[in-house]
Amino acid sequence: MPDPDKVSDEVWADYVFNRAGEPGIKHEWWYHLSSGTWFIAEHDTVKDVFIKTYLHQDMNENE
Amino acid sequence: MFTEPDKLKKHYDVVIIGGGGHGLAAAYYLARDHGITNVAVLEKNYIGSGGTGRNTAIVRSNYLTAEGVRFYDKSIKLFQDLSAEFNLNLFYSERGHFTLAHTDSALRTMRWRAEVNKHMGVESVLVDRAFIKEKIPEIDLDCGHNMPIIGALYHPPGAIARHDAVAWGYGRGANMRGAEIHQNTTVTGIEVKNDKVVGVKTNKGMIETNKVLSAVAGYTPHITRMVGLRTPIVVHPLQACVTEPIKPWLNAIVVSASFHLYVSQSSRGELVMGASLDPYELHSTRSTLDFAEGLSGHMLELFPFLSEINVMRQWAGLSDMTPDFSPIMGKTCVEGFYIDAGWGTWGFKATPASGKTMASTVANDQDDETIKPFNLSRFGQYELVGEKGAASVGH
Numbered sequence: 323m324p325d326p327d328k329v330s331d332e333v334w335a336d337y338v339f340n341r342a343g344e345p346g347i348k349h350e351w352w353y354h355l356s357s358g359t360w361f362i363a364e365h366d367t368v369k370d371v372f373i374k375t376y377l378h379q380d381m382n383e384n385e
Numbered sequence: 386m387f388t389e390p391d392k393l394k395k396h397y398d399v400v401i402i403g404g405g406g407h408g409l410a411a412a413y414y415l416a417r418d419h420g421i422t423n424v425a426v427l428e429k430n431y432i433g434s435g436g437t438g439r440n441t442a443i444v445r446s447n448y449l450t451a452e453g454v455r456f457y458d459k460s461i462k463l464f465q466d467l468s469a470e471f472n473l474n475l476f477y478s479e480r481g482h483f484t485l486a487h488t489d490s491a492l493r494t495m496r497w498r499a500e501v502n503k504h505m506g507v508e509s510v511l512v513d514r515a516f517i518k519e520k521i522p523e524i525d526l527d528c529g530h531n532m533p534i535i536g537a538l539y540h541p542p543g544a545i546a547r548h549d550a551v552a553w554g555y556g557r558g559a560n561m562r563g564a565e566i567h568q569n570t571t572v573t574g575i576e577v578k579n580d581k582v583v584g585v586k587t588n589k590g591m592i593e594t595n596k597v598l599s600a601v602a603g604y605t606p607h608i609t610r611m612v613g614l615r616t617p618i619v620v621h622p623l624q625a626c627v628t629e630p631i632k633p634w635l636n637a638i639v640v641s642a643s644f645h646l647y648v649s650q651s652s653r654g655e656l657v658m659g660a661s662l663d664p665y666e667l668h669s670t671r672s673t674l675d676f677a678e679g680l681s682g683h684m685l686e687l688f689p690f691l692s693e694i695n696v697m698r699q700w701a702g703l704s705d706m707t708p709d710f711s712p713i714m715g716k717t718c719v720e721g722f723y724i725d726a727g728w729g730t731w732g733f734k735a736t737p738a739s740g741k742t743m744a745s746t747v748a749n750d751q752d753d754e755t756i757k758p759f760n761l762s763r764f765g766q767y768e769l770v771g772e773k774g775a776a777s778v779g780h
Binding site: 338340 | 605606607610615616617618619620665666667668669671705708764765766767
């Protein structure tokens with residue numbers, strides 16, 4: 323995340339609003355309500371298939 | 386309905402990507418209003434195969450922001466004369482549009498919308514339970530005592546139209562005036578030199594052009610990537626379904642944001658129903674049982690007598706969503722690249738106004754007055770147009 327106090331309004335707006343909307347494998351944040359667990363789901367948005375899931379704590383190992 | 390040229394020409398004055406309602410309407414108005422006829426509309430599938438043929442065909446202008454109301458009102462006025470203009474029956478049918486309120490907060494938003502609408506000269510009024518029951522006698526106002534209806538926003542000009550005929554009418558009209566429609570033609574790249582558009586690459590060869598209009602709805606991120614443009618657009622599916630045809634009983638268009646439901650009865654007698662966006666990004670037009678079940682449950686709360694009626698077909702379309710629920714239209718920082726996108730769940734009703742304003746924008750290389758608030762640059766300037774009156778938005 324860019325530092326909002328240091329970057330220009332333009333760079334900040336790009337961070338806040340713009341997205342990579344193309345199809346592909348997205349790293350989505352999912353929340354399991356009953357256990358209060360955040361996890362990452364790697365989702366193929368063309369085939370609608372989940373490739374793998376892991377706890378958000380393990381994000382770095384999986385990327 | 387129109388000629389099918391087998392070859393692309395070497396050069397066009399304008400190339401329109403996307404042969405849906407919006408792209409074809411832009412071609413039509415470019416030819417009719419601006420005399421620009423050396424135009425190619427490139428469609429990777431068949432015309433109207435995307436959002437144009439997948440929406441629930443509702444036309445209305447009772448939005449929340451002045452910018453939105455002004456734009457959609459322009460569209461509804463164009464729609465009213467379109468069948469005569471095309472000499473093609475669009476089955477444009479004014480039904481009256483009810484947005485039901487089940488909570489005080491929903492009613493408050495509707496009061497706000499009614500006041501904005503009236504101020505902009507659009508017929509829109511808050512009505513009580515007795516009025517709703519009179520116009521829609523079959524409705525269960527108490528919704529099985531789950532979430533009773535307490536009032537509604539009533540918009541008499543709300544209408545439905547045969548959506549694919551809108552694409553055919555615009556396509557034929559554009560073609561008669563000289564524009565070419567190339568189906569099964571996929572754009573594979575856009576040539577940009579010194580931040581100016583110089584050509585379009587397709588599966589049928591290269592085209593020289595200095596003006597490209599992207600009107601591809603749920604496929605916008607593919608196209609904007611070709612010119613290196615970043616946008617806030619993410620794509621979510623929006624599902625819909627129809628029942629078997631039954632005798633006419635529902636004249637009005639009924640929407641309930643709390644129930645994530647909208648329904649109208651087509652001229653064939655089918656109930657055409659939609660719900661809210663699927664909650665995650667997806668570029669597939671698959672259908673889900675979850676959608677059909679959830680929607681049916683809410684339909685039965687409003688209209689319990691439908692319990693024996695079968696759902697015949699369901700489908701999905703791709704919605705290019707923006708953070709403020711307003712479209713992205715007009716010029717961009719790439720010279721000669723014009724964008725007509727961010728049509729989310731509200732694109733069909735916008736077809737005529739979008740075609741007309743984008744044609745003027747492309748012809749004059751200057752954003753049409755009506756669409757200035759919708760330029761892509763609004764995000765960089767933090768001037769969003771918060772349009773909470775958009776369909777299938779819970780608030």
